[in-house]
Amino acid sequence: MIRRRQALTAWLFLTPAVLFFVLLFFLPIGNQLMTGLYDADGVFAGLSNFSRAFRDPEVLHSFLITLAYAAGTLVVGTAVGLGLAVILNQSLRGRTLFRSVLLIPYLTSVSIIGLLWRNILDPQVGILNRLLEAVGLPGQTWLSTHPLATIVGITVWSGAGYTMVLFLAGLQGIPGLYYEAARIDGAGPWRRFFAITLPLLAPTTVFVSIIGLIGTLQQFALPYIVTGGGPGNATSLYAHRLFIVAFNDNDFGYASALSLLLLIVVLILSLVQLRIGDRADA
Amino acid sequence: MPSYNRRSFLRLGLGVTVLGAVGAGCAPAKPASKKEDSRTFTIYWNAGHGYQAYKQVIDQFGKDHDLQMNWQKFQWPDLTTKLTADFRSGNVPDLVEEVSAGTGTQYGLAGNVLALDEFAAADKEFGFPGDFLDQAVVARQYEGKTYSIPLHLTANGLLFYNKQLLSAAGSDQPPSTWDEFLEVAKATTKDKVSGCALNSDPSYAAPYYNQQKVDFSGAGAKQFMLPADGALKTLQWMQDLIYTHKVSPAPVATTDYSGPQKLFSAKRAAMFVSGPWDIGPIRQGSPDIELGLAVPLTGAVQSAAMAGSGLMIPAKAKDPKLSWELITKLAAVKTELAATKEAGMSMPRKSWAADPAVAADPNLATIAKALAVVAKQDVALSASGKAAQVNELWKKAYQQMIIQHAPVGPALDDFRKQAGAAL
Numbered sequence: 288m289i290r291r292r293q294a295l296t297a298w299l300f301l302t303p304a305v306l307f308f309v310l311l312f313f314l315p316i317g318n319q320l321m322t323g324l325y326d327a328d329g330v331f332a333g334l335s336n337f338s339r340a341f342r343d344p345e346v347l348h349s350f351l352i353t354l355a356y357a358a359g360t361l362v363v364g365t366a367v368g369l370g371l372a373v374i375l376n377q378s379l380r381g382r383t384l385f386r387s388v389l390l391i392p393y394l395t396s397v398s399i400i401g402l403l404w405r406n407i408l409d410p411q412v413g414i415l416n417r418l419l420e421a422v423g424l425p426g427q428t429w430l431s432t433h434p435l436a437t438i439v440g441i442t443v444w445s446g447a448g449y450t451m452v453l454f455l456a457g458l459q460g461i462p463g464l465y466y467e468a469a470r471i472d473g474a475g476p477w478r479r480f481f482a483i484t485l486p487l488l489a490p491t492t493v494f495v496s497i498i499g500l501i502g503t504l505q506q507f508a509l510p511y512i513v514t515g516g517g518p519g520n521a522t523s524l525y526a527h528r529l530f531i532v533a534f535n536d537n538d539f540g541y542a543s544a545l546s547l548l549l550l551i552v553v554l555i556l557s558l559v560q561l562r563i564g565d566r567a568d569a
Numbered sequence: 570m571p572s573y574n575r576r577s578f579l580r581l582g583l584g585v586t587v588l589g590a591v592g593a594g595c596a597p598a599k600p601a602s603k604k605e606d607s608r609t610f611t612i613y614w615n616a617g618h619g620y621q622a623y624k625q626v627i628d629q630f631g632k633d634h635d636l637q638m639n640w641q642k643f644q645w646p647d648l649t650t651k652l653t654a655d656f657r658s659g660n661v662p663d664l665v666e667e668v669s670a671g672t673g674t675q676y677g678l679a680g681n682v683l684a685l686d687e688f689a690a691a692d693k694e695f696g697f698p699g700d701f702l703d704q705a706v707v708a709r710q711y712e713g714k715t716y717s718i719p720l721h722l723t724a725n726g727l728l729f730y731n732k733q734l735l736s737a738a739g740s741d742q743p744p745s746t747w748d749e750f751l752e753v754a755k756a757t758t759k760d761k762v763s764g765c766a767l768n769s770d771p772s773y774a775a776p777y778y779n780q781q782k783v784d785f786s787g788a789g790a791k792q793f794m795l796p797a798d799g800a801l802k803t804l805q806w807m808q809d810l811i812y813t814h815k816v817s818p819a820p821v822a823t824t825d826y827s828g829p830q831k832l833f834s835a836k837r838a839a840m841f842v843s844g845p846w847d848i849g850p851i852r853q854g855s856p857d858i859e860l861g862l863a864v865p866l867t868g869a870v871q872s873a874a875m876a877g878s879g880l881m882i883p884a885k886a887k888d889p890k891l892s893w894e895l896i897t898k899l900a901a902v903k904t905e906l907a908a909t910k911e912a913g914m915s916m917p918r919k920s921w922a923a924d925p926a927v928a929a930d931p932n933l934a935t936i937a938k939a940l941a942v943v944a945k946q947d948v949a950l951s952a953s954g955k956a957a958q959v960n961e962l963w964k965k966a967y968q969q970m971i972i973q974h975a976p977v978g979p980a981l982d983d984f985r986k987q988a989g990a991a992l
Contacts, residue, residue, distance in 0.1 A: 405823060408821075409821055410818060410819075410821060411818055411821075411831075411835075411837055412831055412832065412835055412837070428819065428821075430821045430822065431819055431821060431822070431972050431973070434822065511824070512824070513823070514822045515822055515823055515824035516822075517769070517822030517823075517964070517965075517972070518769070518822035518968040518969065518972035519822075519966075519968045519972070519975070520965050521822075521973070522822075530650075531961060533653075534649070534653045534654070535649075535957045535958065535961050536957065536958045536961070537954070
């Protein structure tokens, strides 16, 4: 009787969460799967939308540049976030202020960030070229010459504060005793960083990379606002391509198939990262 | 007597919350909101066209019919995205501004917007199509049905020039041919000023290729950008303006089409090719610029591209008759004249063109000359339902040639191949 009561209580507590996930996640995913089985004219097409994705040069291009974007953002973003965390973990004057300031871009809407950088980087009327001209340097045209790298840079800039906060939490969890012992053994700062800090931050690094990977593979807003996916299709990331297929080409079946394929890729890559993290922990 | 403890209350409260949430989730949403919805009239509009002249009409319409007017303004790409999603969900606005002629046809053939011929036939006073210029009407018709009513009629291909900069470079007259254009652009390119400015938006290439007698599409035969030699000559010439003659900066890829206008307003470009929609921002933003407006250039021929929005009624609009009534007020000659006075916009009515205020305005006279040389549109492309897809392919090719300096011939060939396949 008590067991039944306990089970009932447990179910009552679980029901809102179960309903939330069923109504807002699993049902839409199921609906998307169904939509993915139909072509643009609403005719049942089986799995052809899924197989079409592997033959579509635009989709393959967008997938490859998304991987490049994700890799660039993860590597640079993690390095910058970790570097900032290590610096601001020292007892510096005004470090709380610096930490807060660095977190502001993360708290700012992506639309504002996109518009801000688009205006800053505009070669003709942007403020960056005015500053470069003022100090006698040639103007930049990065949005035209290195559009993907520019989007990576903006992403890193906007996310560095958040990554820094995560690494700061990880750093503060490392007992000072280890550093003390290493110092007594004659280890220098670099040695201490590579032998103590980096290995003990492995769980944080795995977390940062998984969250970062999921976010970057789904990135849509930044290239949409800054470059519109251009020039040409140079910044038409996978989610942007998916958007074009759905809302420009009006092919919701194919777009649904593409989004499900993205879900599978994200799941696989996240599992791989978790495995790597487990091994590192072991 | 049952005993109640804290856990019992917690359980009870949770149970009620869950039941409430399930009940709310399962309850039909319509009846509760129907009353409010029926008094709200929703309009989707382009953000650049939110003129006072239209606001007054819309506000008055709301008062006359005791309606809450929900006038939503978007950039064109966002309006298109929202409308596409609305058509799928069935929750549509009551009236929509159409991005360009042919878009309504595309939606209409898919059953998403209404053919408006019956409304127009029953409303002789409105004067459609008799009082509207033919090119604006024909481009919105397919197989005898009209899917939108012209709101604006403009031409992309007008030459905007800074009189002071041209005069300082020794040119008292604006260029009228491609050779003269290049000559003046070279003469006015100095320090931080470019002789001209090209647009990253591919639709702004239309006047140039029309001037070489190039048709963007022949959808019936799945042909694009032909004749090929004219297309090659046009895009190569445009590319050379940037990379060979260095009289135009390479445009930046964005979703915004106002780059050249901003450069012009900042006195960093002496000339650019556009339409009447850029007159207002220049006059308001840089009143010290002596703005000159000239007729379209002559390449092999003198030509411009037709532009201008329309009005369409979604098939699932709550009360299409009410929507039609608002169309007749927004596209009335009185409103047209007020919008022209306010923003310099040109309009599709013959009675508008005949008005003394319009006939006496030199800028409007220039626009009228441009309208007389607009190239014919391929209605079959809109009817194919693939116009947006083909335009996206053209955007990619155009930006590769103009911004990324890709070789023109192969880029055009790729576009033709991909556009043909899309159809």
